[in-house]
Amino acid sequence: MKILVSGAGIAGLACAHGLGARGHAVTVVEHAPRLRLAGTPVDIRGDALAAADRMGLLGRIRERRLRMSELSRFVDADGAPVARVPVARTGDSPDDVELLRGDLVRLLADALPDTAAVRFDDSVEALADDGDGVDARFRSGGSDRYDLVVGADGQHSQVRGLVFGPESGYLRHLGVYIALADLPGAAPSDEVNLVHNVPGMMAGVFRYGDRTVAVLQFRSGPLDYDHRDLEAQKRILAEAFAGQRSWRIPELVEAALADPALFFDSAGQIRMPGWHRGRVVLVGDAGYAPAFLSGRGASLALTGAQFLAEELERCGGDPTAAFERYTDRQRPYVKRAQDRVHASRDRLVPATWADIAARNDALRAAETAAR
Ligand SMILES: Cc1cc2nc3c(=O)[nH]c(=O)nc-3n(C[C@H](O)[C@H](O)[C@H](O)COP(=O)(O)OP(=O)(O)OC[C@H]3O[C@@H](n4cnc5c(N)ncnc54)[C@H](O)[C@@H]3O)c2cc1C
Structure with missing residues (x-):
């Protein structure tokens, strides 16, 4: 089949891999x-x-x-450690692998079969499904016809918007926004993997390999902004942390505002009753974003891509049957990932001083009990 995939993130590349390896032209x-x-x-x-x-x-x-000796130490306003989270408590099993998102994207892209190709600087503008195929019109001005279209274009999916309707119908906002920014230079080990909280906010510095990354999160109700407008995102971030002088918050916010590749988004979940319509199907965050805090977005993208490719093979030329079977296999993983995130939010971004103190007490007690 001739298949169009929208989005070259983990889900899109994994789909291109699985579908291309089965002889489809992707x-x-x-x-x-x-x-x-x-x-x-x-x-x-x-x-x-x-x-x-x-x-x-x-x-x-x-x-x-990545082998991190500890996930993070929580520190007070003076930088003194108040609690820590051992890495063993954050994963499911010792077999879990943690790696840089960019490394995974690069690995998937490098491994694409000859039957799959990525076209950058382009996106789908219109889709028309007549039952036998889907006509796609692109931003670049071109158009083409496909047997299937896979929307793997993330939490703010364009394909979902075109085929299933506006994001507002599917987005569940979890009350937290997150910003990630690269910090210049490699910070010494005693200055990284640190997290500081004030009520409703967290600021952290982490080192991953040779990269140092600032992470800023804050609690907020849904904010109205264009998720493609970086300057608008920077204004929101600056306003959220305005007046906060605690620990290294001013320096980290300044670094985030100076980063031209700042990543800013809400911790949001996409919850949909179904992930396919006609010859169009959604994979990854586009259909079932579990939110940053779940730590399961990449895993869902990989299982989703695998199940879709396998079921299309098994069901021959019947995409509806294949999409149904893909849904049945993937749904339990999505449910598990989406049901767990509130605990992570409350641990990382406690709402009040009392919640911060209770979190620290609980972590210290758990550490003592584990000794
Ligand atoms: C830059 C970036 C950084 C991230 N950092 C983290 C992180 O630190 N921690 C974490 O847990 N999760 C992070 N995520 C989300 C995480 O990658 C996903 O939850 C998970 O891997 C599922 O991947 P996905 O491919 O479904 O979505 P995504 O990884 O969001 O990939 C979607 C892809 O589609 C592209 N795209 C978007 N709109 C269109 C369009 N209209 N047309 C064509 N392409 C489009 C995007 O540029 C992106 O390449 C990040 C995502 C991005 C894009």
Whole structure:
């Protein structure tokens, strides 16, 4: 089949890999001019490890595994440690692999078969499904006809918007916004993997390999802004942290505002009753974003891509049957990922001073009990 995939993130590239390897002719359109390699580490957990293995990538993924001696220390306004989270308590199993999001994107892109190609700087503008195929019109001015279209274009999916309706019908806002920014230079080890909280806000500095990353989060109700307008995102960030002088917050906010590749988004979930309509199907954050805080977005993207490719093969030329089977296999993983996030939010961004103190007490007690 001739298949169009929108988005060259983890879901889109994994789909291109699985579908291309089964002989389909796959075109991936990515609206950015190049692969987007930003982001903190992502986890590959549980059955997503098997999905990566089936793609022949698990060995290379393991080679890039990050080994962090501890996830983070929570510090007070003077930088003195108040609690820490041992890494063993954050994952599902010791087999889980944590690697930089950009490394995973790069690995998937490098492993694409000849039957799959990525076209950058382009995106879908219109889709018309007549039952036998889908006509797509692109921002670049071109158009083409496909047997299937896969929307793998993230939480703010354009394909979802065109085929299933506005984001507001599916987005569940979790009350937190997050910004990630690269800090120049490699910070010394005693200055990284630190997190500071004031009520409703967190500021952290992490080192991943040779990269130092600032992470800023704040609680807020839904904000109305254009998620493609970086300057608007910077204004929101600056306003949210205005007047906060505690710990290194001013310096980290300043660094974030200076980063031309700042990543800013809400911790939001996409919850949909179904992920396919006609010859169009959604994979990854586009259909079932679990939110940053879940640590399961990459795993869902990998299992989703695997199930879709396998079921299309099994169901021959019947996309509806294949999409249904893909849905049945993927739904339990999505449910598990989406149901757990509030605990992470409350631990990382406690709402009040009392909540911060209670979190620190609980972590210290757990650490003492584990000794
Ligand atoms: C730059 C970036 C940084 C991230 N950092 C983190 C992180 O630190 N921690 C974390 O847990 N998760 C992060 N995520 C989200 C995480 O990658 C996903 O939750 C998960 O990997 C599922 O991936 P996905 O491919 O479904 O979505 P995404 O990774 O969001 O990929 C979607 C892709 O589609 C592209 N796209 C968007 N709109 C269009 C369009 N209209 N046309 C064509 N292409 C389009 C995007 O540029 C992107 O390449 C990040 C995502 C991005 C894009």
